[in-house]
Amino acid sequence: MNKSWVASNTFHYSRFGDLAHLVRKKREKGLKISLCLPTLNEAKTIAKEIIIMKSELMTRHPLLDEIVVIDSGSTDDTVKIAESFDAKVYLADELLPEHGAYKGKGENLWKALYITTGDIIVYLDADIKNIHHRFCYGLVGPLLMYDHIKYTKAFYDRPIAIGKSKIRPTGGGRVTELVIRPLFSLFFPELTQILQPLSGEYAGYREVFEKIPFPIGYGVETSMILDICEKWGLDVIAQVDLERRIHRNQDTKALGRMSFVVIKTFLKRLENLGIMEMKKDIYDQMIQYQLVKNDITPDVVKMVGIERPPMASIPEYQEKFGQSAPNAT
Amino acid sequence: MPPYLKNLPGYVEAVRNIRETIIANIVFLGQIPAPTFHEKRRAVKFMDRLLENDVDECTTDGYQNPIGIIRGKQSDLPPILLVAHLDTTFPKDCDHNYTINENTIRGAGILDNSVGVGVLASMPAIFKHLDLTFKSDILLVGVIQSLGKGNQRGMRHLVKTWPTPIRGAICVEGVELGRLSYYSEGMIRCEITCQIFEEKGVEYRFKPNAILVLHEVINQIMAIRLPQKPRSRVIIGMIKGGRKHGIIAYDATLGLEIQSDSDKMVKTIFADIKDMVTGISHEFGVRMKMETISNATASRLRYNHPLVKAAGEIMEALDIHTVGEPSESELSILLSKNIPAVTLGLTHGEHYHQTDSQMAIDPLFRGIAQVIGVIQAIDSGVCDE
Numbered sequence: 001m002n003k004s005w006v007a008s009n010t011f012h013y014s015r016f017g018d019l020a021h022l023v024r025k026k027r028e029k030g031l032k033i034s035l036c037l038p039t040l041n042e043a044k045t046i047a048k049e050i051i052i053m054k055s056e057l058m059t060r061h062p063l064l065d066e067i068v069v070i071d072s073g074s075t076d077d078t079v080k081i082a083e084s085f086d087a088k089v090y091l092a093d094e095l096l097p098e099h100g101a102y103k104g105k106g107e108n109l110w111k112a113l114y115i116t117t118g119d120i121i122v123y124l125d126a127d128i129k130n131i132h133h134r135f136c137y138g139l140v141g142p143l144l145m146y147d148h149i150k151y152t153k154a155f156y157d158r159p160i161a162i163g164k165s166k167i168r169p170t171g172g173g174r175v176t177e178l179v180i181r182p183l184f185s186l187f188f189p190e191l192t193q194i195l196q197p198l199s200g201e202y203a204g205y206r207e208v209f210e211k212i213p214f215p216i217g218y219g220v221e222t223s224m225i226l227d228i229c230e231k232w233g234l235d236v237i238a239q240v241d242l243e244r245r246i247h248r249n250q251d252t253k254a255l256g257r258m259s260f261v262v263i264k265t266f267l268k269r270l271e272n273l274g275i276m277e278m279k280k281d282i283y284d285q286m287i288q289y290q291l292v293k294n295d296i297t298p299d300v301v302k303m304v305g306i307e308r309p310p311m312a313s314i315p316e317y318q319e320k321f322g323q324s325a326p327n328a329t
Numbered sequence: 330m331p332p333y334l335k336n337l338p339g340y341v342e343a344v345r346n347i348r349e350t351i352i353a354n355i356v357f358l359g360q361i362p363a364p365t366f367h368e369k370r371r372a373v374k375f376m377d378r379l380l381e382n383d384v385d386e387c388t389t390d391g392y393q394n395p396i397g398i399i400r401g402k403q404s405d406l407p408p409i410l411l412v413a414h415l416d417t418t419f420p421k422d423c424d425h426n427y428t429i430n431e432n433t434i435r436g437a438g439i440l441d442n443s444v445g446v447g448v449l450a451s452m453p454a455i456f457k458h459l460d461l462t463f464k465s466d467i468l469l470v471g472v473i474q475s476l477g478k479g480n481q482r483g484m485r486h487l488v489k490t491w492p493t494p495i496r497g498a499i500c501v502e503g504v505e506l507g508r509l510s511y512y513s514e515g516m517i518r519c520e521i522t523c524q525i526f527e528e529k530g531v532e533y534r535f536k537p538n539a540i541l542v543l544h545e546v547i548n549q550i551m552a553i554r555l556p557q558k559p560r561s562r563v564i565i566g567m568i569k570g571g572r573k574h575g576i577i578a579y580d581a582t583l584g585l586e587i588q589s590d591s592d593k594m595v596k597t598i599f600a601d602i603k604d605m606v607t608g609i610s611h612e613f614g615v616r617m618k619m620e621t622i623s624n625a626t627a628s629r630l631r632y633n634h635p636l637v638k639a640a641g642e643i644m645e646a647l648d649i650h651t652v653g654e655p656s657e658s659e660l661s662i663l664l665s666k667n668i669p670a671v672t673l674g675l676t677h678g679e680h681y682h683q684t685d686s687q688m689a690i691d692p693l694f695r696g697i698a699q700v701i702g703v704i705q706a707i708d709s710g711v712c713d714e
Contacts, residue, residue, distance in 0.1 A: 047429035051353055081431050
């Protein structure tokens with residue numbers, strides 16, 4: 001296992017705090033940078049993310065060229081609020097309609113490739129309570145400063161919000177520690193150096209994202225790491241310490257469903273890589289049980305592991321961008 | 330028409346154009362917990378934001394009040410002071426992450442006074458955006474240790490040690506847009522504590538209850554005949570005590586504030602209540618203490634003082650309904666030192682001192698325009714009489 005990766009490719013966001021320098025680098029390289037916020041009912045947090053990114057990384061330091069919100073059909077005021085602060089807002093279902101529509105974060109990220117114009121795309125979850133522009137420039141920094149780095153991934157302390165006004169100092173990352181880290185340890189030990197492979201914040205060059213498939217749901221982070229690593233090697237990946245991230249706590253049942261999708265994505269990659277052969281098809285249903293009065297009843301959720309093909313193979317995308325992004329390195 | 334009234338309506342839209350910068354400052358500063366005596370992190374961030382916005386000079390005074398200075402064109406003129414208190418009433422472990430909606434910002438301390446601090450930090454960017462310059466230097470000061478037991482220590486130190494006269498001052502508070510405070514009442518804020526002796530050797534025939542003892546204090550305060558002139562009142566604002574439902578309360582605390590147009594009357598009422606407390610303490614055989622937490626002296630500008638008149642005209646020009654009300658905060662310290670000053674509210678809000686306090690975004694831009702107008706009025710000489 002190449003243990004030197006963690007030393008050479010791990011950064012702290014503060015190393016990229018000279019924003020004027022980052023803007024100069026961006027201009028020297030002739031790049032455009034897009035920020036994409038995938039949303040589903042994020043009315044409580046979306047405005048703050050847009051305002052802070054606009055204020056700090058567009059008005060004060062023109063690092064970002066656009067902020068794009070891709071919404072999965074929020075039933076709260078997410079879309080209205082995002083529009084009121086002048087973000088470009090798109091409904092995922094209305095993008096590339098001839099290719100169908102699915103619900104899921106991965107679907108939004110995939111469609112964002114078509115609608116954004118940047119050579120670098122930054123994906124941030126829209127539920128970050130303590131949003132700060134370091135979440136964006138920390139991820140962009142290594143991409144601008146080191147030519148060999150094509151994809152950056154966040155890691156952080158993860159306090160979780162409990163109740164209305166209290167914060168628990170530690171917690172979160174349960175799916176990482178109980179599911180993905182054991183799987184990486186078993187099959188790809190070098191990938192265990194990526195401290196939070198499931199973090200929802202990452203950035204990369206368009207030329208990377210357009211060439212990999214996107215599972216439509218939770219599996220997208222897992223597949224992204226495995227696919228990038230397989231195609232370009234671990235050295236093109238860097239991880240950035242963003243320190244503290246406060247987010248909503250999810251219950252164990254929801255994490256169970258998340259784990260189901262992550263495992264399924266992982267198994268599919270094992271099969272594709274020829275590491276493992278399935279003797280029979282695996283199932284699409286996550287079955288959880290609940291006690292209702294005196295009855296134990298199953299709660300069955302169907303999660304078909306649909307994956308979007310690499311965006312570069314989509315004709316509309318090719319028409320818009322050519323075979324590859326114009327300024328891809 | 331005075332020159333400071335000419336451009337006011339246009340300022341509202343111009344300020345709205347940089348709303349992201351202003352809201353970002355409010356959020357960045359307000360999300361840092363700053364209970365009284367623990368404002369250091371917020372003070373450092375306040376300085377950082379001022380520096381990032383290119384103020385000409387940034388410093389702290391001997392009491393660690395952070396100060397930004399925007400240099401004016403006439404160095405012989407005294408400076409104009411803009412001040413907002415940095416501290417809040419919320420403890421460090423309270424969630425200070427703010428929620429922003431289409432037209433509101435919600436979170437602990439937003440109204441008192443994170444919005445004021447954020448707007449102060451945004452002033453350099455606002456002036457730059459509006460292409461405004463002034464004859465006087467503009468001092469942007471976030472004072473520490475204002476609230477409660479802080480007793481305005483930061484503000485007292487600032488006015489006591491500032492090396493030059495101050496031309497005029499504006500105290501910036503979150504709410505309510507329309508307030509025009511140009512006088513402060515005399516005030517003593519105090520706490521009365523009652524403790525039942527628990528030491529060995531102290532035997533009560535009928536053990537007193539600390540809460541009921543304070544109840545007797547309240548009854549006696551209610552019986553005080555307060556004059557109509559000077560206007561005076563005693564506000565019983567807080568009470569806490571006891572340990573368990575089924576056990577006599579061994580300790581209790583009563584928080585109250587004596588307010589009057591006359592400092593002498595405040596002192597008289599304070600002395601009366603102190604006598605009562607001493608008497609009740611002997612009568613019940615309990616340990617009682619009456620402590621002053623903070624105080625303010627009664628001081629005022631005339632209603633027809635040019636600064637008050639100008640502020641009223643500015644608010645009227647911006648279609649802001651004006652309400653005159655007293656302020657016991659930084660204003661009283663400034664007025665007591667004969668510095669012409671007013672306190673202005675920036676916006677509307679609700680749930681003032683709760684964790685879900687909420688401010689309206691849209692009125693904020695008029696609130697900021699009014700502050701700019703008053704700065705221009707002071708700069709044009711309304712306080713130079």
